[in-house]
Amino acid sequence: MTTIPTTGRALMLVERVKSFDQPDLASCFEVQQVELPALTADQVLVKVECSPINPSNLSQLQGHYGDFGKRPLPQATGGEGSGTVIAAGEGEYAQSLVGKRVGTVANPAGMWAEYVAVPAVSCIPLTDETTFEDGASCFVNPLTVVAFVETAIAKDVKAIVHTAGASALGKMLVRHAKENGINVVAVVRRQEHVDTLKEIGAEYIVNTSDADWHKQLKEITSELNATIGFDAVGGSTAGAVLSAMPANSELFVYGALSGEGISGVSARDLIFLNKKVSGFWLVQYLRHRGAGMAEMIGKVASALTTTFRTKIRVSYPLEEAAAAFQDYSQNMSNDKVAFKPFQ
Template sequence: MSDLPEQTFSIIQKLEGYSGKSEGPAISDASLYLEDATLPMPEPAAGQVLIKLRMASVNPSDLHFIKGEYGQPCVKGAPAGFEGCGDAVAAGAGAEGLVGKRVAFVAAGSGAWSEYCVTQAAMCIPLHPAVKDEDGAAQIVNPLTAIAMVDIAEKNGDCFVISAAASQLGKLMIGLARDKGLKTICLVRRMDSADALRALGATEVLDVTADDFEAQFASASRALKPRVFLDAVTDAISEKVFVAMPNNARWVTYGKLNPELFPMTQMGQLIFQSKVIEGFWLTRWMQDNGALMADLAKEVQTRFADGRWSTDVATYLPLRDVVSGLAAATQIKDGKIMIKP
């Protein structure tokens, strides 16, 4: 590693542990949670690679995590960021085959919001030349979540419900469902995205802020009989959606975009209508499906390379401007924030 710098610029976390709060992924002042730092260049141990960052994506889970409300404790002084794309420039024993390759990665040693970071070789996916850096930087968390979620839905019927359907993940799920011949009831907060979602394959697009939303959803539920609700929002509206779904419905929550606390008003449905509420965590799903990861990674890259999937970018944020600029960047609702060195 003698030809590499001795130090790396990183965005590090200021908080320690888990706050137990659930205030949502909104950020009003990133300096409350993050600060700039110059750290010693990390060295890869056996089975690890050193990655020179090209681009890192910002997911809601990143924002929950730096605020100490992700459920997994943050570590003060450790670089932030879960996911990115970069070039493997050095490796520990057993991981040398990745050196010189452009990879998508999940940070499992030092965070992705850093000029250089270390992660496990098993958490890297070599990228096809046709896959753009933007797609590579968002190659794992959302795409694999989409595949996992739609797989859950497909095993439970031919229709499912998606909240926050205009999000990047929502769009991936809609397109994948279309290709599998599945129907989707897509929930949004603004109908200006409706035509685009229908073009992707959405069967129904409903505005959760509409005065007659409950009646609209009840009608759609009776007609299409969705059995699975894939929910990134998890609020009082979600509970109303679940109540209106048929017997044996599954409410799968994988996020808390709305920080409000809400009562469960009809718990008897869990007993008498055999309904189920459950959580989804991608890391555990990947561990449980490790033997399938190579094939799934190939499917994801093929979808990005041939244009069926794409990453909508809201803005590019220089790494050295993350602390000062992240809050404003999160106000842009359509597309992902991409961090560049």
């Protein structure tokens, strides 16, 4: 019989992060012993095995994501991960998950911990061939990719532009878009990113290290009529990408890896060429999708070891949070860094 814990270790944010290069980064975090809540009827308790660091997590820790900056400290951390359901509330579906391996998401945070209580409906049962590492990134990146492709299909667009093209999300997007007959024009920063994307079948790649990258991008987007773009970088990159896209294009901004606001968008593009800059937030998209979210999750669950597979490059225990964040922030295009609480 499994003993149900009443407390567990959790990584807590005790001071806002100013920079992931700051010398006192470790002082922003504490691994604390926290009490686990009594489960409601529709909740389950997950013993966490693996939980990745995503770009949105870095923004959260700095207080720049949603309302995280307004929430009191100390603050639970981590958004998604995988593990085993060891206890459940009285609800029928919750009870059916006991003993099962799942991928899940913590709302609003708390996955970087030994145990987390989550709604049963936020769990995706993992197939036998899906490892905890495969299932750890089953929500944020995969659902974002599905949303991007759905957006392109709804607008009858056959090619999309994507910055941060060699990221874990970017690789998923190349694979999933191709399965749906959509080309991806990946914008990257280094030749090694070009090589990596070619290995997974990407056909259209623009390297911003090339002197004529803007001209290359303009020619490709014109040829493919790529009138939708998704930008994770911000800053001047966003404006430059939009200016290279055809008339009537729309650039959806879903991140700010540069740490800068959108710049370089010309009035001519907005007024005379009818170009647009819009925001994209996965949470809002899923709310709008409503019951259709189940269909999205179904697509992801059946392809976690193929289309939506995420490679974990290295894992850290909770006590080495500062090293983990520095590693990830300096190598964000080199697969995932994750926490393994029991490592």
